[in-house]
Amino acid sequence: MDPKRLSPRDFRALCRAGRYAGATAGIAPGHVQANLMIVSRAAAFDFLLFCQRNPKPCPLVEVLEAGRWEPVAAPGADIRSDLPGYRVYRDGTLVDEVADITALWRDDLVTFLIGCSFSFEAALIEAGIPLRHVAQGRNVAMYRSTIDCVPAGVFHGPMVVSMRPIAARDVARTVEICARFPQVHGAPIHVGDPAALGIRDLARPDYGDAVDVEPGEVPVFWACGVTPQAVAVAARLPCITHAPGKMFVADPLNAR
């Protein structure tokens, strides 16, 4: 059975059974996917405040109270087992990549589900605006920018941005379409001129894969959901995240 054709619920059951460990791009098309960030209750206020102050890189889909693992956005789900993969950090260092975090669970862990660009990418493709990294089956190119996030408690650091080359004629429509999705990074934060974001070489992204910008295209930049992870890791906080590209697949549809 092609996992792409499963419902969100059936796909999560597949992950829970340990039978899928791949990326979630293209899974359950049209449904919300979310970045995962789990921190201890001691750090949860600061992290929630960081998200509140930086809604573009950290658009909250849902926050679960300490000890809870079943999101409202996915009744019956268990965020400890229903993603294809997890990363475990201690003191800012990746210490493990696992398929299930049930054994690591504690009652003081607070889960944050943060919007993911897959939602607006689907809308762009539907509108006939091609996305090179999707066509080429690569991860999107991401860069640490010189834009500082608004700090909150122990959390501070640069905004990570994703870049998609867009044909000049499609840039305005791209902005219009993405602005309809404030829950998932919304409108781009920057159009053209990578140097103004402190990006010297588009061919050398800090995360993900490089893609070429062709003649007639403009590099368009979005606030990226990797930002909160990068900031939590920089704060040397113990935390658990999804493994790159292996998002939580929730029930709601992107269209809102």
Add this chain to the structure above:
Amino acid sequence: MDPKRLSPRDFRALCRAGRYAGATAGIAPGHVQANLMIVSRAAAFDFLLFCQRNPKPCPLVEVLEAGRWEPVAAPGADIRSDLPGYRVYRDGTLVDEVADITALWRDDLVTFLIGCSFSFEAALIEAGIPLRHVAQGRNVAMYRSTIDCVPAGVFHGPMVVSMRPIAARDVARTVEICARFPQVHGAPIHVGDPAALGIRDLARPDYGDAVDVEPGEVPVFWACGVTPQAVAVAARLPCITHAPGKMFVADPLNAR
């Protein structure tokens, strides 16, 4: 000097000097005013989560970290002295109404500034849509509705709604205008039919003053910033709030 003509900064200085203790309706027209809620750090995560889950009644203008009293939205201000009046609650009971809370300040207090309807009311009046309670110099009528807020930790309870009678021909435009102000309660949550909100008698509001609904007018309901106060008091939490109608006057303009 008419306090209505002062800049936000000068008005705050007047309050700080103990020379103004009235309401803030009409003060520093065009500038953001905010509801004040101060809770201890122990309750701050739950309260921030409550606001995140209930953005219509609790639109956050700013959250100050524990111990901080100078908002980004008002450099130089001191939220401990720059409002015309404060209310102090213990165990869900109002124990004091004071002009200054500097003596009560502690390093673990977290301040929430929550959007206030004054912002969209100014926009409605500018658009030629009259507001009866403003014309009559009364407080807006507010009701406990049967809509439950989304609970968060110790915080739960009904949404408080404000009601303004609007001429039938102006209802759609009222919605359009208010939708442009998501930071201050945004679009109405309910148009007409008070009974569907569990409101039996518009003439008997739970807070504020009753106003008549004239023939040809529709009662229009907004999520109200009194909600978080009511919920915190119901949770029997120690907290400090602004005194009714005596808001924090910030620097930014409403137009955004």
